Each structure stands twice: as structure tokens, then as C-alpha cells.
Amino acid sequence: MKLYDAAASGNCHKVRMLLSILxxxxxVIPINLPGMEQKTSAHMARNPLGTVPVLEDGDVTICDSQAILVYLASKHGGEAWLPRDPVGQAKVQQWLSFAVNELWNGPALARANLLFGRDIDLARAQAAANISLAVMDRHLEANDWLALGRPTIADIACYPYSALAEEGEISLVPFAALAAWFERIKALEGYVSMAGLD
Amino acid sequence: MKLYDAAASGNCHKVRMLLSILxxxxxVIPINLPGMEQKTSAHMARNPLGTVPVLEDGDVTICDSQAILVYLASKHGGEAWLPRDPVGQAKVQQWLSFAVNELWNGPALARANLLFGRDIDLARAQAAANISLAVMDRHLEANDWLALGRPTIADIACYPYSALAEEGEISLVPFAALAAWFERIKALEGYVSMAGLD
Incomplete structure (x- = not known):
């Protein structure tokens, strides 16, 4: 299969992590984001939203990092990374949505502004990030993993943009439970890192 | 089961639709959003994000409208509304993420600003909405339903905030394929409406 990827993208890193773990x-086909290659007609034909990552597996094309995690976990991971029972599936989905909304609109956008000049309201993104990371931190004070009693794609989906928060000038110092969870993630067999994570 | 609900919330309406269809x-337990009941300690104990909908089913509590759709479809809908094969699951997830990111940050926030005074950048939300609705419209020119050849929770997740776009002063006139899909949704057995949709 082919991964259309950008090294600096936390969304792409979610997929790189699960590909490695499994x-x-x-x-890997690099897409040049500073050169706006993601908005070319060639890439928009793969993904009309003009974003990375995109996964091609034979004649199947999957866009959106969460959807790619679902695909890979379902096809290659059995139930280990994505359970099939209603409660387990829903608990994982809660955190996939948290990755898409709270972590994107908070730490990911703050980082995109400071690293890549993305035109957003930095103060608003940083304030939202502090609220969202505090919610994660409180949850992780009582739980080793986000969705279930074991690591799932919920953890992988939420890891890059929370762990990269300081690139958005959001301090992680107040969040001890989050820091301990980062270490558990880094200890997973097959874990891979990216610039900014170590 | 108990649904903590707000009548004017498109996210709650997704859940009301699937509960009715299935x-x-x-x-239904109403939460008074103008009175900020969603941020009381009683509600924050159910959902630390302080939002609706929340579903309680015995001792199971599920937050996030997409996660509730996954739960209900998986527990009560067989594979009709949420398939179990990797491609089908991933195609549904793409649109669940689209509902959480593109439709929330576009038409839903524009509507929240104009109807409820939510402090956001209206012009930015409307511009994002026009891009996202155009992507949906082009997809629906070639497909009757968003994810698969039949209605799934992808359609339910994406329906309220696209169909309510004009409450955010975003014209739906350019989007004929979207309008035809709204009619297919309204013809589903068990469909329920809400203020602003008819």
C-alpha cells in the first residue's frame, strides 16, 4: 500500500505509527506541503479536501487519518486496536472525535500557526488547547489508556498533537498524567518518533 | 436509555434521528443550553467536555454524537447502519470525521454565531462552509449516499449541520445534489425533523 505523507504532519504521524506497530x-510518497502539492489536481483527485494523509491499498483510497487508523486496525489488527463490541467501539470513537475536534482546533492549530504560518487565532487555539489537554490529563489520572484497558487507535489518534503541544507554545508542565501516558506510548513495540516528539 | 438533549442542537438531532429510525x-432529558446547564457539575460529571448529547444506557455513558451513533448502530442496527468490513468501516469514519471537523468548523459554527451569539469568526466559518458543502455536493452528484450504496450513520452524522446551513446565512442554492440528498434523508422510514429543517 501507498501512504501519501508529510514528515511534519501529526495526522500523518498517527498513520506512520500504526503501520509500524502492525x-x-x-x-511512502512525500507530499510537499510548503509547496502546496496537497492542493494540486493530482492530489485533489485522491482527496477532494486537499489534505494528507491519504492511503491507497490496491483500488481502495482512504482519506482522513482517523479513517485510515480504522481501516488498518480493522484489516490488519484483529480486535486488538479496534474492538467490535458496541461499548468498546463507541469509547474508541469518542477519542477519535476528540482528536478531530478538540486536539485539532487546539494544539494542532496553535502549532500550525507558529511553525507553518497558518492564519488562525493563536490565543483562541491555545486557550482551547489548555482546556482539552486538562480533560485528557484528568482522564489519564484514572486510566492508563484513553478508551479501554489497553492501547487502541484512540491513543494513537490523540498522541501526536497532544505530545507536540509545546511547538504551539502550550506548556505541558501542568499535565503529569499526560506525560506518563506519553511514556507508555513511547514504550509500545513498533513505536516510531517524529521531529518535535523527543 | 436516557438522552441528555437540547432541541436546537444539530448534534443532538443526529441521535434523535437514529433513535427514531431504529x-x-x-x-429525553432536556439540558438548558442558554442557561449553561451543560457546564454544571452535574452535567460535567457525565461529560467532562460539558456538551450535549450524552447517552446513558444502564451503567454505560457515551458522549459525542458520532460515538453515540456508533454505539446505537452497533448495538441495535446490525450492520445496516455501520458495516464491519475494513473498507466500509473506514468509508463511514471518513464522513464521521468530516461531520466533526468540516461541518462543525463551517456551517455549525456560523449557525451558532447567528442563532446563539457564539463568539467565533463568522466570515471564516462561512467561507469554510462553502468549501466543505461544495465537496459534499460534488460527491453526491455521483453517489446517492455518502459512504456506501445505502444510508449509514455517515449520512445521519452529516445531515443536520449541512441541512441547517442557511441558519448560518450560507446559501444552499448552488448545491443541487445536496438538496436531492436531503430529500432522500427525509424519506427514510422513521425520519424526524427539527426546527429549521423544513
Missing amino acids: GIAHE | GIAHE
């Missing part, structure tokens, strides 16, 4: 052979 | 008996 040991899935794949080809 | 014929699931439930009790």
Missing part, C-alpha cells in the same frame, strides 16, 4: 509493508 | 425506546 508491521505493514508500505511505500 | 425504534429504540428512550427518555
Whole structure:
């Protein structure tokens, strides 16, 4: 399979992590985000939203990092990373939505502004990030993993943009439970890092 | 089961629609959003994000409208509304993420500003909405339903805030395929409406 990827993207990093953890052979095709390659007609034909990551597996094309995690976990991970029972599935989905809304509109946008000049309201994104990271931190004071008693794609989906928060000038110092969870993630077999995470 | 609900919330309406379509008996408990009841300690104990909807089913509590759709579809809908194969699951997830990001940050926030005075950048939300609704419209020119050849929770998740776009002063006139899809949704057995949708 082919991953259309950008090294600096936390959304792409979610997919790189699960591909590595599950040991899935794949080809990485870099997309030049500063050069706006993601908005070219060639890439928009793969993904009309003009974003990365995009996964191609034979004639199947999946866009959106959460959807790619669902695909890979369902196809290659059995129930280990994405359960099939209603409660487990829903608990994972809660955190996939949290990754898409709270972590994107908070720490990810703050980082995108400071690293890549993305035109957003930095103070608003940082304030939202502090609220969202505090919710995660309180949850992780009582739980080793976000959705279930084991790591799932919920943890992978929420990891990059929370762990990269300081690149958005959001201090992680107040969040001890989050820091301990980062260490548990880093200890997963097959874990891979990216610039800014270590 | 109990649904903590607000009549004017499109996110709650997604859940009301699936509960009705699947014929699931439930009790509705109104949460007074203008009175900020969603931020009281009683409600924050159910959902630390302080939002609606929240579903309680015995000792299970599910927050986030997409996660509630996953729960209800998985527990009560068989595979009709949420498939179990990797491609089908991932195609549904793409649109659940689209509901959480593109439709929330576009038409839903524009509506929240104009109807409820939510402090956001209206012009930015309206511009984002026009891009996102155009992507949906082009997709629906070639497809009757968003994710698969039949209605799924992807359609339910994306319906309220796209169909309510004009309450955010975003014209739906350019989007003929979207309008035809709204009619297909309204023809589903068990469909329920809300203020602003008819």
C-alpha cells in the first residue's frame, strides 16, 4: 500500500505509527506541503479536501487519518486496536472525535500557526488547547489508556498533537498524567518518533 | 436509555434521528443550553467536555454524537447502519470525521454565531462552509449516499449541520445534489425533523 505523507504532519504521524506497530509493508510518497502539492489536481483527485494523509491499498483510497487508523486496525489488527463490541467501539470513537475536534482546533492549530504560518487565532487555539489537554490529563489520572484497558487507535489518534503541544507554545508542565501516558506510548513495540516528539 | 438533549442542537438531532429510525425506546432529558446547564457539575460529571448529547444506557455513558451513533448502530442496527468490513468501516469514519471537523468548523459554527451569539469568526466559518458543502455536493452528484450504496450513520452524522446551513446565512442554492440528498434523508422510514429543517 501507498501512504501519501508529510514528515511534519501529526495526522500523518498517527498513520506512520500504526503501520509500524502492525508491521505493514508500505511505500511512502512525500507530499510537499510548503509547496502546496496537497492542493494540486493530482492530489485533489485522491482527496477532494486537499489534505494528507491519504492511503491507497490496491483500488481502495482512504482519506482522513482517523479513517485510515480504522481501516488498518480493522484489516490488519484483529480486535486488538479496534474492538467490535458496541461499548468498546463507541469509547474508541469518542477519542477519535476528540482528536478531530478538540486536539485539532487546539494544539494542532496553535502549532500550525507558529511553525507553518497558518492564519488562525493563536490565543483562541491555545486557550482551547489548555482546556482539552486538562480533560485528557484528568482522564489519564484514572486510566492508563484513553478508551479501554489497553492501547487502541484512540491513543494513537490523540498522541501526536497532544505530545507536540509545546511547538504551539502550550506548556505541558501542568499535565503529569499526560506525560506518563506519553511514556507508555513511547514504550509500545513498533513505536516510531517524529521531529518535535523527543 | 436516557438522552441528555437540547432541541436546537444539530448534534443532538443526529441521535434523535437514529433513535427514531431504529425504534429504540428512550427518555429525553432536556439540558438548558442558554442557561449553561451543560457546564454544571452535574452535567460535567457525565461529560467532562460539558456538551450535549450524552447517552446513558444502564451503567454505560457515551458522549459525542458520532460515538453515540456508533454505539446505537452497533448495538441495535446490525450492520445496516455501520458495516464491519475494513473498507466500509473506514468509508463511514471518513464522513464521521468530516461531520466533526468540516461541518462543525463551517456551517455549525456560523449557525451558532447567528442563532446563539457564539463568539467565533463568522466570515471564516462561512467561507469554510462553502468549501466543505461544495465537496459534499460534488460527491453526491455521483453517489446517492455518502459512504456506501445505502444510508449509514455517515449520512445521519452529516445531515443536520449541512441541512441547517442557511441558519448560518450560507446559501444552499448552488448545491443541487445536496438538496436531492436531503430529500432522500427525509424519506427514510422513521425520519424526524427539527426546527429549521423544513
